[in-house]
Amino acid sequence: SQTIHQWPATLVQPVGSPLSLECTVEGTSNPNLYWYRQAAGRGLQLLFYSVGIGQISSEVPQNLSASRPQDRQFILSSKKLLLSDSGFYLCAWSAGTSRYEQYFGPGTRLTVT
Amino acid sequence: AQKITQTQPGMFVQEKEAVTLDCTYDTSDPSYGLFWYKQPSSGEMIFLIYQGSYDQQNATEGRYSLNFQKARKSANLVISASQLGDSAMYFCAMREWNQGGKLIFGQGTELSVKP
Numbered sequence: 686s687q688t689i690h691q692w693p694a695t696l697v698q699p700v701g702s703p704l705s706l707e708c709t710v711e712g713t714s715n716p717n718l719y720w721y722r723q724a725a726g727r728g729l730q731l732l733f734y735s736v737g738i739g740q741i742s743s744e745v746p747q748n749l750s751a752s753r754p755q756d757r758q759f760i761l762s763s764k765k766l767l768l769s770d771s772g773f774y775l776c777a778w779s780a781g782t783s784r785y786e787q788y789f790g791p792g793t794r795l796t797v798t
Numbered sequence: 799a800q801k802i803t804q805t806q807p808g809m810f811v812q813e814k815e816a817v818t819l820d821c822t823y824d825t826s827d828p829s830y831g832l833f834w835y836k837q838p839s840s841g842e843m844i845f846l847i848y849q850g851s852y853d854q855q856n857a858t859e860g861r862y863s864l865n866f867q868k869a870r871k872s873a874n875l876v877i878s879a880s881q882l883g884d885s886a887m888y889f890c891a892m893r894e895w896n897q898g899g900k901l902i903f904g905q906g907t908e909l910s911v912k913p
Contacts, residue, residue, distance in 0.1 A: 717899045728889060728903040729843075736898070744900075773841060784831060784850070785899040789843035 687712035691776050691790035699798055704749075704763040706793050708776030711757065716778040718759040719787060720751055723773040735759060736781075771797045801825065802892055802904035809909050811880045818865070819875040819907045821890030829895035832873040834864065837887040837906070846888075849873060877909075885911045 688711045698704060710716050717736050721729040731744045733751035741751050748767060752760045759776055773794050777787040803822045811817035823832065834846040849857045849864045857864040865874040877884055887908050891901040 719899075719901075728905045729901075731900060731902075734898075734900060775841075775843060777843070779899050781899075784848055785893050785901075786831075786833060786845050786848055787899070787901055788845060789835075792841045794841070 687778070687788065689776060689778055689788060689790040691774075691793055693793060694791065695794045695796075697796045697798060698766050700768055701765050704761070704766050704770070704795070706761040706774055706776075706795075708759040708761075708790055709757055710759075710778045713757070713778070713780065715756060716780060717785070718753060719777040719779070720759065720761050721775045721777065723775060723792075725772070729775065733761070766797045768797050771795055800904075801902045802890055804890055804904035804907050806907045807905075809907055810912060811877075811909065812912050813882060814879055816876060816878045817880055817909065819877070819888050819890075819909065821873045821875065821904060823871050823873060823890075823892050825871075825892065825894055827894040827896050831893045832864070832866070833891040833893070833901065834862070834873075834875045835889045835891060835903075836884075837889060839886070843889070847875070880911045882911050882913060885909060 690709050719734045720732040723729050735741050735753045749763050775792045776790040779785045779787045830851045832849045836844045847857050847859045847862045847864050849866045861878045863876045887906045889906045890904040
């Protein structure tokens with residue numbers, strides 16, 4: 686069966702510091718991968734998605750970036766965090782089927798101080 | 799314009815009763831999919847049910863059913879026989895065929911089940 690991992694689970698970082706969040710998927714190959722951010726009490730905002738290694742599409746211009754160095758690894762980064770980057774970050778994967786339902790990781794709660 | 803609208807920020811239901819969570823959507827793409835997710839307080843997003851735009855019958859998954867009214871562009875989630883563990887945020891989402899696998903989420907409805 687497929688599983689998706691994210692780490693760290695929680696992170697407290699000062700403004701201006703770098704960020705690296707990692708997501709890995711097991712049990713499937715060539716998944717579509719997604720990064721979402723959820724502000725407190727709000728819906729999910731798609732940040733990046735990837736259909737293959739090195740293929741990244743950005744949905745929202747911001748100081749975040751994403752990379753996919755391996756088929757089942759998706760990384761979210763920032764060189765300098767802003768207060769507004771605080772939130773709950775969720776990684777998801779989907780198979781290339783007609784339904785495309787997405788399965789989510791446990792999330793990373795980021796607080797920028 | 800909002801593509802997915804969930805008009806109920808919060809809902810209460812008595813244990814063992816049924817509850818309907820509303821979702822309306824807006825798209826000009828004739829091919830699309832509709833999804834419901836549950837997010838408990840732990841934060842994980844749990845996939846519940848899927849309805850394709852060409853599906854003739856309403857989707858059902860155990861105690862969950864999706865009341866799909868295509869002409870009205872609504873995709874309401876019905877939970878039968880509510881349980882205390884159903885207390886959570888519920889999100890409606892849509893995928894448009896011409897947008898690949900990207901999902902657009904509504905703002906969510908917080909459901910509280912009373913004993």
